[in-house]
Amino acid sequence: MAVGVVGVVLAADLSAPVPTDGIGSGAPSALNLPQMGEPADATMSPAQEAAIGTSVMAELYQYEYVLEDPEITEYLSNMGWRLVAAAQQKPPALDVFMVADPRINAFALPGGHIGFNAGLLIASQTESELAGVMGHELTHVTQRHIARSQDDAGGIGTIATWAAVLAAIIAGSGDPNVIIAALGVGQGVMYQKQVNFTRANELEADRIGIQVMADAGYDPEGMAGFFQRLEQQSRLYGTGVPEILRTHPVNTTRIAEARSRAAAIEKGKLRNVPDSLDYGLMKARTRVLVSSRPGEAVEAFSAELKNGRDTAPTRYGLALALSKAGDNARAAAVLKPAFDANRNAPAIALLMAQLKLGAGQSADAMALFEKIYQSYPTYAPAILRYAQALIETGKPDVARQVLLASQQIFGTRLETYRLLAQAARDAGNNGEASYEMANYLYYRGDYGGALAQLDAGLRSDSLSSSQRARLAARRAEVREALPRNYNPYAREPRQR
Template sequence: MKLFPKARFKPAVIAAALLMAATLASAPSLNAQSANLPSFGGSGGLIAGQQEASIGQQVMTSIRRSAPQIEDPLVYDYLNNIIYRLVPSAPLDNRNLSLVLIDSPALNAFAVPGGVVGVNGGLFLNAATEQQFASVLAHELAHLSQRHFARRMEQNETSAPLTLAGMIAGIVLSAVTQSDIGIAAIAGTQALALQNMLAYSRAHEQEADRVGMDILASAGMDPRGMPEMFEIMMRQNRLQGNQMPEYLSTHPLTQSRVADTQNRAEQYPSKRVQDGQEYHLMRSRLQVHYANSAEAAVEIFESYLNRDDVQHHDAIRYGLAVAYQQNKQLVNAEQILRDLLDKNPGRITFQVTLAEVLADQKRYEDARTLLQSALARNPGNYPITWSLANIEIADGNGAAAANYLKDLSRQRPSGDQIWLRLAEAEGMARNIVGVHRARAEYEVLMGNLRSAQRQLRQAQEKLPAGSAERQVVNERLSDIASRLQETNRS
């Protein structure tokens, strides 16, 4: 069983993204001269809260269509947990965030209006500690809380008005590929405006540093992780020469800023915070994911274990188990995972990975028993439930898989892959109405409202008049019709 797809940046992906950019850039302009725009932050400006939510939705749609994403539920669950450990300490008006895991080994993260926070897989590779990793997230939450992107737009509105749709396309393309490709997708003078707005000002960066370090300290994490992470970025920048890390193209970093964060960090109470083990487990998973091959990953992790100064020993052993799994050395993987579970009974990451190894050996009943027991102790857990659904599909039990996936769809209605997998499970169970309904929700998330409408009409035709399910379908059709009318008006 594949842990998660190895998506790479391919010409087809870039071409699709560029096509979307051209479409979005030709959308009706929402420039600074529009008299109907509500004010931002109560002081006049380009973006108000409602518009920010709309931007966030459109950015997520664009990312789903164009960006290679990491679909691994264990990594996503970790990211969700660490973000929401920080959120209570962040001065955010809207704490309902949308998280994105971009499948790229480059060091990058971003936050855009509407509460979208994106992280490249490469951030795990470059941040040696959880405190360093969390510092980047806290910095991005600080940008969101201070509405720096919108303030940047306000500063540029008189000299370089930018369409809202073009801005969205540029943000997404810059996150998905390279900044210059995203900028090139926006025609004329808008390209320069976008380039200016993608790069935060020195004042905004300093403010995000200060607010981000306060967030870290308040959340019980170590603010010293921020200057440590900046040092890593500076070192990488020196090593790469002209090819700076993507993150630094939008977050300018100087030696004086590093020194300023170091001085500021020393003003917090002196206490070292222990990393959670889960961070290093996820880091190992992604090191396997980005290895040149499964065989190379095995060699890397075996060499780690042979070092005298090995740190995070269990995380390294776990990485070796994942590498063995990918390299089809399933007996070796199982042995390591059972040893780890003996030392850490109940750790979900070990249970889910062991169940996947058992399923790879077609030992579905063993895998099912292990995960059902884990789910009973952790009701609603996303990685456990997702893995159980996959095991049921592999074992030909579509109806059972559909039940698990319906539970997940209620927890994460914005999870496009959940709806796609649910459609597959319903098809296996020969529930054609269920296929159409799940497929419709997937199409909505992908921005294909007319396709969603067609799917729901097909479901409607197969349901008896007056049935409760037909009423639900009718209500969803009405909602989509309203959204289509709004789209046509704009």
């Protein structure tokens, strides 16, 4: 898999023989990890990587490219941290997110950001296939392949240029016209060369990624199996090469090597590892959220149910699609058998609570929301959905208490700040609303928008002296993150 970004073509000879080095033994030496204080620091420091990653994420938010869904984000994040726990080298930070793109692809960015296209989750057939892709991309992060690749590329250029080219490649899927438009003729080609990765990086990511996913309890065959199936389908059915095979080139030699490495792993002899219920639920959820229209998803899941595929994920997907189509009462009836059979599945319970609320059963809905929140106090979707429901039912102050009591979601679930802003606004506290909305925009990388919110808050006539001091202090922090010559009117909104 090519590391870095969607649309980056691997410029390496994948047909060359692969050295065998005892992979699968589980010994640290077999993984050939780089030493700490490696030469990568000389070309791109961890601080520079973090700055580039933050800038790229800001661009992706402006493209409205990130699918900001609490349940899907939580599922992917949990898988990522499960793999991290099994890895012998941990990233300084990890941010796994879903991209609202039906194409099949995944990518790693500097600073620990890993993106998964919606199409990849939908196309996977087992949870181990998904874990295989994530294990590979996680290895690119832990081994700092982006920084290491710059040693021969002559440095990183400017952080702003890197951020622009990476975001352009992701949004344009490698379309040279998109890159040239973003950077100017000639310059885009130079920077795209700098984000290509060596064959050694790719083989290291395969090697370590397979071992890590096996140690985490997934089937190590998942990675090779997924790519082989995609490659065969593209040849047999003539549907065109999936995006992930364009940007992550594979051939029979590389697939065979991956299978050999998986077979060499003796620990636990993991094969045919059963999928979690959450995998099926989030796959169904993704299908609905990226459908061009709710009716299309209703038809698809209805057909599956009619054809005998009466599973919890099928009912979950149909219920969510019906809700998107505005039929909450029917959706609740469809979901009820799955809800009754899976009382310990918070994602199903949350959907049922939302359906009840949408159907006008506020008392039952809020009782269920509170029960889920009490049962799963660290489950971010339960916190966020409960807070949103409290706001919708006229209890913004209670919603604020729920959010402020859940410290683990601050800085990791940006929806927290938006809900805090909404709760403050509904409670009539405009200064606090501006402060929290500024935080929401700041953590999305929109420093200019954050500054505008703080300025609006400071113009409020009802501020206490402590509120004014708090807003002014935050304004100084945000202004420090902006260029000294920042002009709020110079930047037009970016269009997807």
